[in-house]
Amino acid sequence: SKSFKVAVLPGDGIGPEVMAEALQVLDAVEKKYDVRFERTFANVGGAGIDLEGKALPQTTVDICKASDAILFGSVGGPKWESLPPDEQPERGALLPLRKIFGLYANLRPAIIFPALTGASSLKEEVIAGGFNVLVVRELTGGIYFSQPKGIEGQGRERIGIDTMRYSVPEIERITHVAFQAARKRDKRVMSIDKANVLSTSVLWREVVETVAKEYPDVKLSHMYVDNAAMQLVRWPKQFDVILCENMFGDILSDEAAMLTGSLGMLPSASLAEGSFGMYEPSGGSAPDIAGQGIANPIAQILSASMMLRYSFALVEAADAIDAAVEKVLNQGLRTGDIFQDRPGERKVNTKEMGAAIVAAL
Amino acid sequence: SKSFKVAVLPGDGIGPEVMAEALQVLDAVEKKYDVRFERTFANVGGAGIDLEGKALPQTTVDICKASDAILFGSVGGPKWESLPPDEQPERGALLPLRKIFGLYANLRPAIIFPALTGASSLKEEVIAGGFNVLVVRELTGGIYFSQPKGIEGQGRERIGIDTMRYSVPEIERITHVAFQAARKRDKRVMSIDKANVLSTSVLWREVVETVAKEYPDVKLSHMYVDNAAMQLVRWPKQFDVILCENMFGDILSDEAAMLTGSLGMLPSASLAEGSFGMYEPSGGSAPDIAGQGIANPIAQILSASMMLRYSFALVEAADAIDAAVEKVLNQGLRTGDIFQDRPGERKVNTKEMGAAIVAAL
Ligand SMILES: CC(C)[C@H](C(=O)O)[C@@H](O)C(=O)O
Ligand SMILES: CC(C)[C@H](C(=O)O)[C@@H](O)C(=O)O
Numbered sequence: 001s002k003s004f005k006v007a008v009l010p011g012d013g014i015g016p017e018v019m020a021e022a023l024q025v026l027d028a029v030e031k032k033y034d035v036r037f038e039r040t041f042a043n044v045g046g047a048g049i050d051l052e053g054k055a056l057p058q059t060t061v062d063i064c065k066a067s068d069a070i071l072f073g074s075v076g077g078p079k080w081e082s083l084p085p086d087e088q089p090e091r092g093a094l095l096p097l098r099k100i101f102g103l104y105a106n107l108r109p110a111i112i113f114p115a116l117t118g119a120s121s122l123k124e125e126v127i128a129g130g131f132n133v134l135v136v137r138e139l140t141g142g143i144y145f146s147q148p149k150g151i152e153g154q155g156r157e158r159i160g161i162d163t164m165r166y167s168v169p170e171i172e173r174i175t176h177v178a179f180q181a182a183r184k185r186d187k188r189v190m191s192i193d194k195a196n197v198l199s200t201s202v203l204w205r206e207v208v209e210t211v212a213k214e215y216p217d218v219k220l221s222h223m224y225v226d227n228a229a230m231q232l233v234r235w236p237k238q239f240d241v242i243l244c245e246n247m248f249g250d251i252l253s254d255e256a257a258m259l260t261g262s263l264g265m266l267p268s269a270s271l272a273e274g275s276f277g278m279y280e281p282s283g284g285s286a287p288d289i290a291g292q293g294i295a296n297p298i299a300q301i302l303s304a305s306m307m308l309r310y311s312f313a314l315v316e317a318a319d320a321i322d323a324a325v326e327k328v329l330n331q332g333l334r335t336g337d338i339f340q341d342r343p344g345e346r347k348v349n350t351k352e353m354g355a356a357i358v359a360a361l
Numbered sequence: 362s363k364s365f366k367v368a369v370l371p372g373d374g375i376g377p378e379v380m381a382e383a384l385q386v387l388d389a390v391e392k393k394y395d396v397r398f399e400r401t402f403a404n405v406g407g408a409g410i411d412l413e414g415k416a417l418p419q420t421t422v423d424i425c426k427a428s429d430a431i432l433f434g435s436v437g438g439p440k441w442e443s444l445p446p447d448e449q450p451e452r453g454a455l456l457p458l459r460k461i462f463g464l465y466a467n468l469r470p471a472i473i474f475p476a477l478t479g480a481s482s483l484k485e486e487v488i489a490g491g492f493n494v495l496v497v498r499e500l501t502g503g504i505y506f507s508q509p510k511g512i513e514g515q516g517r518e519r520i521g522i523d524t525m526r527y528s529v530p531e532i533e534r535i536t537h538v539a540f541q542a543a544r545k546r547d548k549r550v551m552s553i554d555k556a557n558v559l560s561t562s563v564l565w566r567e568v569v570e571t572v573a574k575e576y577p578d579v580k581l582s583h584m585y586v587d588n589a590a591m592q593l594v595r596w597p598k599q600f601d602v603i604l605c606e607n608m609f610g611d612i613l614s615d616e617a618a619m620l621t622g623s624l625g626m627l628p629s630a631s632l633a634e635g636s637f638g639m640y641e642p643s644g645g646s647a648p649d650i651a652g653q654g655i656a657n658p659i660a661q662i663l664s665a666s667m668m669l670r671y672s673f674a675l676v677e678a679a680d681a682i683d684a685a686v687e688k689v690l691n692q693g694l695r696t697g698d699i700f701q702d703r704p705g706e707r708k709v710n711t712k713e714m715g716a717a718i719v720a721a722l
Contacts, residue, residue: 091557121487121594143504143525143559150560155529160564162525164504168517194608196452198504199511203521226611230619233482233594247555250587251612258591 003036004312007067009060012046012089013285014295014350015073021297021354022071022304025324028361029308029317040067045075045089045285055092061100069311070097071304072280077287098139103270103278104170105177106137106249107306110236110256110266115329118340120261126235133232133239133256134185136178137249139270141170142200144246166200166245171207177271178243179215187218188240192228192248204245225252232256257282264296264337267303269310277311279303289336296335297354298325324360328353364397365673368428370421373407373450374646375656376434382658382715383432383665389722390669390678401428406436406450406646416453422461430672431458432665433641438648459500464631464639465531466538467498467610468667471597471617471627476690479701480622487596494593494600494617495546497539498610500631502531503561505607527561527606532568538632539604540576549580549601553589553609565606586613593617618643625657625698628664630671638672640664650697657696658715659686685721689714 006026010019026037042060043051052059055075064070075089085091097103112120112130120127146165151158175191182189191208193201205222212220223231225248231238232255244252257266266282281299289295302325309318332344333356339347348356367387371380387398403421404412413420416436425431436450446452458464473481473491481488507526512519536552543550552569554562566583573581584592586609592599593616605613618627627643642660650656663686670679693705694717700708709717 085557085563088557095558121483121596123482123484126482143523151564158529158564160525160527160559160561162504162559162561164521164523164525166521168519194611196446196449197456198521198523200521200523202446203512203519226615229590229612229616233616233619235482250555251590254587255590255594255616258594 001034001036003038004069005038005040005067006307007064007070008039008041009044009070009072010041010047011044011073011075011285012077013074013287013290015075015285017290017293017350018281018295018297018300019071019073021350021357022300024354024358025301025304025321025361028358029314029321032320032361033314033317035314035317044072045093046077046080048093049080049083049087049089055087055089056096064097064101069276069307070278071307072278073300074281074283074285076285077290095144097278098270099145101276101278102140102272104138104140104273105174105271106139107181107269107271108135108137108253108257108266108282109133109268110135110253110260112260112262113265113326113329116262116265116338118342119338120259122233122236122259127237131236133236133242134181135242135244135249135253135256136174136181137244137253138170138174138246141166142246164198164200164247166203168203168207171204172211173273175208175211175243178241179212179218182218182241183215186240189218189220190228190239190242191220191222192225192242192244192252193222194225195222196224200245208243228252229255232259253282262338263299264335265298265302267299267306269303269306271310275311275313277307279307293350294336295350296337297350301325301354301357320361321357324357327360328356331356362395362397364399365430366399366401366428367668368425368431369400369402370405370431370433371402371408372405372434372436372646373438374435374648374651376436376646378651378654378711379642379656379658379661380432380434382711382718383661385715385719386662386665386682386722389719390682393681393722394675394678396675396678405433405454407438407441409454410441410444410448410450416448416450417457425458425462430637430668431639432668433639434661435642435644435646437646438651456505458639459631460506462637462639463501463633465499465501465634466535466632467500468542468630468632469496469498469614469618469627469643470494470629471496471614471621473621473623474626474687474690477623477626477699479703480699481620482622483594483597483620488598492597494597494603495542496603496605496610496614496617497535497542498614499531499535499606502527503607525559525561525608527564529564529568532565533572534634536569536572536604539602540573540579543579543602544576547601548578549582551589551600551603552581552583553586553603553605553613554583555586556583557585561606569604589613590616593620614643623699624660625696626659626663628660628667630664630667632671636672636674638668640668654711655697656711657698658711662686662715662718681722682718685718688721689717692717
């Protein structure tokens with residue numbers, strides 16, 4: 001029987017509530033398939049700050065290092081918002097995790113489930129039948145991590161400086177991720193840049209074109225980031241895989257996610273070279289509804305499914321989880337965030353949704 | 362009688378067609394008010410390349426220098442797309458114009474006219490009654506113009522580098538523009554940054570807060586750029602003035618413009634210190650419909666109105682143009698891009714729309 005080590009980092013807000021349901025789903029997978037998930041819990045984000053004095057305590061790093069993958073909840077909340085930026089839950093936990101574990105490839109699906117088109121702020125005619133975009137975002141380079149970065153000088157003489165830097169191998173490896181993902185989908189990659197202004201984008205475009213030659217079955221196009229921000233709104237169905245550098249991916253993946261209208265449904269994966277990865281919902285910690293047991297656990301459950309698919313190669317089990325989620329949606333089960341009060345819909349809480357998905361498995 | 366010198370740069374694609382209508386409107390203003398607009402035509406963009414070998418010929422720069430304002434059409438098209446990025450019409454004309462004339466403040470209104478809510482890809486319930494957002498974008502700093510910038514090294518050792526830099530005075534002056542604009546509107550400024558990642562944003566936020574103290578009647582809030590990309594989609598009415606650095610403003614102003622569904626309606630102003638400015642439609646040169654006489658001239662006409670308002674302080678005449686545009690829209694006149702075939706609508710071409718606006722004046 002196979003066994004995998006999972007570092008479980010529930011974090012703040014709704015994190016622990018939705019994580020509980022994802023763990024139930026892992027229990028169900030263990031029963032159904034010949035596999036074990038050894039789980040070790042660790043504090044992160046606000047929970048890390050409160051209990052161990054840091055958003056990313058060293059014990060948590062060590063637990064992650066001893067694991068095959070990280071299942072991450074969500075971090076942040078008003079309680080920690082007045083801390084210096086570096087120490088805050090999101091930045092203080094996510095950026096170091098990405099850097100320490102070399103999580104260079106961020107996969108963010110933006111999917112409208114056909115059953116949920118009503119939740120999008122886009123017109124029915126724009127999204128009829130749903131859409132399915134995968135944003136592949138470079139996650140350990142660019143303006144997030146390059147030097148020099150800082151504030152120089154004193155008083156009104158101060159100057160803020162950030163640097164956006166990309167090397168050829170950095171662009172190559174994320175491009176391969178995008179093309180390989182496209183091969184399993186509609187075989188189209190839209191590479192985003194600002195090659196009319198940025199030197200990094202000129203290099204980006206050239207390297208992407210060179211790598212693309214290894215994938216003659218996949219169609220490559222380019223689009224400027226400002227135009228992409230427009231085209232996502234105008235006609236999201238035109239996209240299959242969107243390939244972006246770090247900052248553009250941050251902006252466009254959030255825009256695409258919001259266009260689906262169901263942030264609580266969207267998982268994400270952050271992958272290192274090899275099989276290690278971190279898996280987390282795309283939405284935030286939603287402090288406004290935390291502790292009420294009403295959050296949507298689907299994003300966390302689909303994050304667990306991505307972990308099975310990408311880090312553990314348990315494709316059959318991952319497919320089974322995805323199918324179970326689709327089944328309960330088709331049965332009309334809805335947490336508050338996706339409840340529209342249409343015929344056939346039934347409002348459920350976090351635990352009921354989790355239990356229904358487990359049952360459907 | 363007052364007299365103003367206007368450099369008229371029609372450019373490419375639909376530029377010359379819509380410019381012709383804006384000039385008719387200026388004629389009408391001359392007749393109605395005691396004012397003269399001395400116009401000097403100059404080549405820019407693809408027209409500059411074809412006729413004088415450069416996207417921004419020196420003769421054009423000289424004509425602009427001798428003028429009180431620039432009325433700009435639009436540039437670019439497939440014909441010049443294979444040129445090196447630096448020489449292409451958009452980049453080769455717009456970036457140097459901004460730099461040479463110190464056009465540091467870009468005002469981009471994103472307005473849904475109540476008569477045109479149908480054209481947006483957002484649901485009727487999200488935009489009922491229209492919305493009115495003003496993006497104030499810093500236009501001569503940040504990652505567009507800072508050094509070092511370039512590609513270093515050879516072959517696979519190459520590294521692309523861009524630098525984002527902001528000084529305190531650069532942030533101060535654009536912040537004043539945003540707050541002064543807000544005073545004439547709903548008195549709310551949303552400053553966009555990525556202060557959880559960028560040092561320039563940390564400085565940006567601090568300087569914006571300091572300047573804001575001079576405007577106690579205006580409410581200041583802050584939002585991360587990724588969240589702003591989401592919130593624009595979710596509920597655009599929450600915004601009044603959006604204040605951004607150059608790159609974020611590029612992305613968000615285009616997203617906001619597309620959300621209105623009527624790009625052909627939106628003007629923009631790029632202002633220098635003092636009264637000099639450049640005025641241009643937010644949409645592009647639309648090569649697909651160029652030469653057919655069907656383009657919407659309203660963005661160009663409203664750009665002329667902004668020129669009267671901001672560079673010439675002809676507020677009454679500017680108000681009259683804006684009112685004339687609203688009147689013909691309420692009469693049901695629609696160019697193809699905004700025609701929905703609803704009761705009371707009448708499809709018109711470029712010249713008919715221009716003539717109707719002149720008549721309404
Ligand atoms: C919290 C922040 C540093 C982070 C980012 O910008 O990458 C977040 O927005 C995300 O997209 O995961
Ligand atoms: C053409 C390009 C350089 C320009 C920019 O990025 O500023 C354009 O997108 C704009 O917004 O005016």
